[in-house]
Amino acid sequence: MTDETNEDPLAELRKNIDDVDRQLVDLINQRARHVIEVGKIKQGSSIPIYAPHREAAVMKKVAQLNKGGVFPQEAIEAIYREMMSGSFKLEQPLRIGYLGPIGTFSHLAATKKFGACCEYEDLRAIEGVFEEVARGHVNYGLVPIENSIGGGINETLDSFMTYHDRLNIYGEVRLGIHFCLLSTGKPEDVKKIYSRPEAFAQCRNWLATQYPNAERIPAESTAAAARQAVDEYLIDPESGAAAIGSSLAGEIYGLHPLFQAIEDRQSNVTRFLILSREETEISKKDKTSIMFTTDHHPGSLVDVLSVFKRNQINLSHIEKRPSREENWDYTFFIEIEGHRKDVAIATVVGEARAHCSNLTVLGSFPAGETVL
Ligand SMILES: O=C(O)C(=O)C[C@]1(C(=O)O)C=C[C@@H](O)C=C1
Numbered sequence: 522m523t524d525e526t527n528e529d530p531l532a533e534l535r536k537n538i539d540d541v542d543r544q545l546v547d548l549i550n551q552r553a554r555h556v557i558e559v560g561k562i563k564q565g566s567s568i569p570i571y572a573p574h575r576e577a578a579v580m581k582k583v584a585q586l587n588k589g590g591v592f593p594q595e596a597i598e599a600i601y602r603e604m605m606s607g608s609f610k611l612e613q614p615l616r617i618g619y620l621g622p623i624g625t626f627s628h629l630a631a632t633k634k635f636g637a638c639c640e641y642e643d644l645r646a647i648e649g650v651f652e653e654v655a656r657g658h659v660n661y662g663l664v665p666i667e668n669s670i671g672g673g674i675n676e677t678l679d680s681f682m683t684y685h686d687r688l689n690i691y692g693e694v695r696l697g698i699h700f701c702l703l704s705t706g707k708p709e710d711v712k713k714i715y716s717r718p719e720a721f722a723q724c725r726n727w728l729a730t731q732y733p734n735a736e737r738i739p740a741e742s743t744a745a746a747a748r749q750a751v752d753e754y755l756i757d758p759e760s761g762a763a764a765i766g767s768s769l770a771g772e773i774y775g776l777h778p779l780f781q782a783i784e785d786r787q788s789n790v791t792r793f794l795i796l797s798r799e800e801t802e803i804s805k806k807d808k809t810s811i812m813f814t815t816d817h818h819p820g821s822l823v824d825v826l827s828v829f830k831r832n833q834i835n836l837s838h839i840e841k842r843p844s845r846e847e848n849w850d851y852t853f854f855i856e857i858e859g860h861r862k863d864v865a866i867a868t869v870v871g872e873a874r875a876h877c878s879n880l881t882v883l884g885s886f887p888a889g890e891t892v893l
Pocket residue numbers: 556559560570571572573575576579604605608609612
């Protein structure tokens with residue numbers, strides 16, 4: 522009898538893949554045994570389990586190692602994010618709080634960032650995420666801070682005024698917001714669509730050409746929309762109910778994506794902050810988030826900002842919110858380049874503080890190129 526792999530090139534290639542997989546799993550376990558030792562050092566010390574500065578360095582290193590390779594860079598990143606998730610489980614299982622219900626884009630961002638080996642808790646409100654991180658009921662919390670189309674998320678900014686002395690900003694991630702039309706039926710059966718008003722607005726052109734006559738029904742969240750569509754289908758399979766939401770919502774509630782990426786502008790991104798009671802270490806490229814209120818005299822905001830300009834510190838972001846103390850009194854939120862533990866940055870922040878009635882450093886974290 523002839524060797525079947527000689528006659529069947531597909532079987533030959535699959536055998537090669539099997540050989541490589543054996544080696545890969547062995548190597549992953551070799552790595553894991555080192556991680557277990559790292560975990561032992563961290564146990565009983567104050568060194569955080571999740572180390573964003575180290576993850577940034579690992580991600581950069583593997584991206585460089587993969588240059589010239591044939592495997593997609595984003596797939597390497599995704600594999601390594603899951604690798605870190607496995608490491609957490611080996612060192613100390615982590616609980617991650619997010620703004621639910623399950624299947625929202627916040628849930629999607631949390632699970633993509635922290636992977637399959639963490640526990641996730643739906644904390645129902647942005648302030649609930651702050652509260653549970655501050656109390657130590659979850660290790661880390663994820664809150665949206667801004668959307669590239671909708672702008673700043675006021676509830677998150679306002680929560681910092683209450684919680685700034687009980688937690689820190691520990692990291693950031695960006696999630697591309699891609700909407701799917703989810704249904705249990707066929708594309709031609711869709712008669713009504715549930716979703717958030719913002720989702721309808723962001724898919725307006727697509728809906729106008731594909732489903733001009735479908736009824737649009739607002740829902741509490743994109744996840745609630747998916748749940749509603751499935752409930753209606755169970756009562757009446759002819760209802761023609763569909764929802765606009767994340768692919769994760771489809772998976773969770775048992776709907777399939779009839780169409781993907783139906784948003785009119787493909788570059789719709791939401792930035793999320795990771796909250797923690799711990800402080801990060803310095804990485805190669807950090808950002809520091811600062812909250813301040815200015816003194817009541819003309820030009821006081823310019824005085825603060827010019828401290829950073831004079832010291833050639835780049836400002837990457839600015840927002841303002843009513844201070845909640847006096848009418849027409851504002852709290853400003855800025856992000857500067859550099860880490861609070863860097864002496865030069867600490868000195869400049871001290872100089873800026875002299876021009877403010879209040880200044881709080883909310884946290885330093887690796888400047889996130891991480892797009893999930
Ligand atoms: O280096 C560490 O501190 C580890 O815990 C190991 C490791 C890794 O798997 O590489 C895991 C989690 C951390 O967030 C960073 C890195």
